[in-house]
Structures are given as structure tokens and as C-alpha cells.
Amino acid sequence: MRLATGFKDYEIIATSNKEKLERWGNVFLVRPDPQIIWTGKDLSQDKRVHAHYHRSHDGGGGWEKKKNFPEEWIISYKNLRFLVKPMGFKHTGLFPEQSYNWDRMIELIKNAGRPISVLNLFAYTGGATVACASAGASVCHVDAAKNMVERAKKNAELSGLAAAPIRYIVDDCRKFVEREIKRGHKYDAIIMDPPSYGRGTNGEVWSLEDNLFDFVNLCTKVLTDRPLFVLINSYTTGLGATVLENILKLALKGKKGSVEAYELCLPTDEKEVLLPCGTSGLFIGE
Numbered sequence: 276m277r278l279a280t281g282f283k284d285y286e287i288i289a290t291s292n293k294e295k296l297e298r299w300g301n302v303f304l305v306r307p308d309p310q311i312i313w314t315g316k317d318l319s320q321d322k323r324v325h326a327h328y329h330r331s332h333d334g335g336g337g338w339e340k341k342k343n344f345p346e347e348w349i350i351s352y353k354n355l356r357f358l359v360k361p362m363g364f365k366h367t368g369l370f371p372e373q374s375y376n377w378d379r380m381i382e383l384i385k386n387a388g389r390p391i392s393v394l395n396l397f398a399y400t401g402g403a404t405v406a407c408a409s410a411g412a413s414v415c416h417v418d419a420a421k422n423m424v425e426r427a428k429k430n431a432e433l434s435g436l437a438a439a440p441i442r443y444i445v446d447d448c449r450k451f452v453e454r455e456i457k458r459g460h461k462y463d464a465i466i467m468d469p470p471s472y473g474r475g476t477n478g479e480v481w482s483l484e485d486n487l488f489d490f491v492n493l494c495t496k497v498l499t500d501r502p503l504f505v506l507i508n509s510y511t512t513g514l515g516a517t518v519l520e521n522i523l524k525l526a527l528k529g530k531k532g533s534v535e536a537y538e539l540c541l542p543t544d545e546k547e548v549l550l551p552c553g554t555s556g557l558f559i560g561e
Contacts, residue, residue: 277537278549279375284350287543287550291315295543295550296324299359299367300350304328306365307336309512310551328365336365349433352377355405356433358426368400368426372539372552376506377406380464383504383559384410387463391503394455394462396448396469396494401427403466403506404441405434413440415462421445452493461499464506467491471511483511491526502530505558519556532560 288303289296290311296318297304305318305327319327325344330336338361347360352374359367384391384407391412395404398416400423408414408431418424424443431441444451448469469490471483491507498505505527507519520536527534536556540549 276540276549277375277555278540278542279372279552280542281374281378282352282371284352285371287541289316289318289321289545290543290548290550291318294318296321300348302326302344302348304361304367308550326361328361330365354434355402355409355430357400357402357405357430358433368423369402370552372541373402373508375539376508376555376557377403379557380407380466380504380506381410384412384464387503389463391463392461392499393464393466394452394494394497396452396465396467398427398466399423399468401430403468405430405436407464407466408436408439408441409434412464413442415442415444417444417446417448417451419445419447449490449493452490452497456493456496460497462497463499463501464503465494465498466506466508467494468508483509483514488522488526491522495526495530498530502527502532502558502560504560507556508553509555510553514554516554516556519554523556523558527558530558530560532558534558 284300286298287295292314293307293311294305295308302325303323305324307330325342327339329339347358349356350359357369359369393407393412393414395414395416398404398418401416404414404416404427416427424445469483516536516538520534523534538554539552541552543550
């Protein structure tokens, strides 16, 4: 287990009944979380709550606004700044638990003693992109959703990285990697945060359990001979840390380095409660 403790602008205040009460800067949200299977008080009744996300029976859902608050606002993590807003399917555009991995990657890049190029796949709104660029790396940021890539650009600008060597690509990640292989492009580090399930532009089906190992194998073909790190994040329930560890060990068998895997957790104001927030597997090159 690894605990992400560095955020000052974000905290989990309470957890119960498959929901969490969070503070994002000065805005308080109640959002669903399937890991919170214990019962307790109705968090939506807290007078500080600005909005509450309700799941619907068909798998969707929507936000109930309780108090006025900005459409979007800025929160900080150390020297990094990010736009957040309540979006569809309960998201806010940022995963605070990933701050643990940001810190690890920043340290690795700064201590590498050489220029580092990073490929960030399924890169979403660019938390990892901004972190790596802030450490001096060049980053290729790839995501299939154009609106998320635009938010990543804004996050880089907010963090003073508008002129940083970041290349933004709107594309299917697998197709992009296949083209990079043909072009002979190589990267010193790879980050991937693949979805549990998805469909491509031509109806291709992505299933994490069925496709992840082959995809990681494919990505090894764009690694340099001296990879600095490879990071895999998973939010798929049941895909444990040991599975990610095994995938990295098998896919990177010919590379010198070490592999670790762990559950990411966030602290809560309920001192006895730590909230699990997915798993990560990390290869660190020698």
C-alpha cells in the first residue's frame, strides 16, 4: 500500500453508504465510491455540501446542485495547478491519489542525469504529463478524447508549462503506438492509465483483462535501451497489484531494473479509515 498525503487543497472528510464527502479547494462534493461498503450517516445532509452526484438505475447519473459554486476552479498540488469541475460520470478531471506517483516520477526524472522523454497514454487531463514536464522531461500526451486533451493543455499553462516540450495527440493509444513503432520513435519512460472497458472509433472493443498484457508488450517496442520507468495504473476492481507486477516482469524481462506494485490509498479525516483508490505497477530501470 502507498498513501498519497501531499495534497493540501483536497481531502476526504467522511465516508459511508458507498459515498465520500470531499473538499476540493473551497468546494465540497459528495460522490459515489464502490469501495465504501460500510454504513453510517447520510453525507449529503452535511450543510457544507455544494453538489451531490446520484447514480441512476441504468448505470448513468447526474449532479444535484445544493449551493452555488463556480463551474470550474483551480486547485494546487505543490507547484502544480489543475482545473477541476463536476463532470459526467461523477468525475472532476483529477485523481488526487495519483499524486503519490507524480512524486515518484518527478524524483526519477530529476535524478536521471540525462534528458528524459515520456510517453503518457490514456493521459486524460494531464496530471502525470504536468508532473513529468515540471521535472524537465519532454512528454508526448496521448488521449482519444479531444476535450480532455484541451484540459490537459490548460493544466500545463496553469502550472507555468505552456512553453514546455509537451506534444498533445488526440488519437487511439494502440494505433498511435503502432505508428510510433513504424516511425522508430523511442521513449525513456511510459505511463498508461487504461480504462477497464471501451470501444474504438471503428467499434473495436477494449477489455483491460483481455488486452492489457498484449498492449504492454506492444509498448515495450517504443522503449529506449535504458528505460527510466514504466508505470501502469488500474482502477479495475479485482485486478490486483500482483497481476500488474507479473505483467511488468514478463513484458520487461529483458530490461535491467526492478518492479514493484501497490494499492494506492488516500487518508481520510476519519483517522481509522484509509480509502483504496486503485492499483499501480512500476518498473524502475537501473
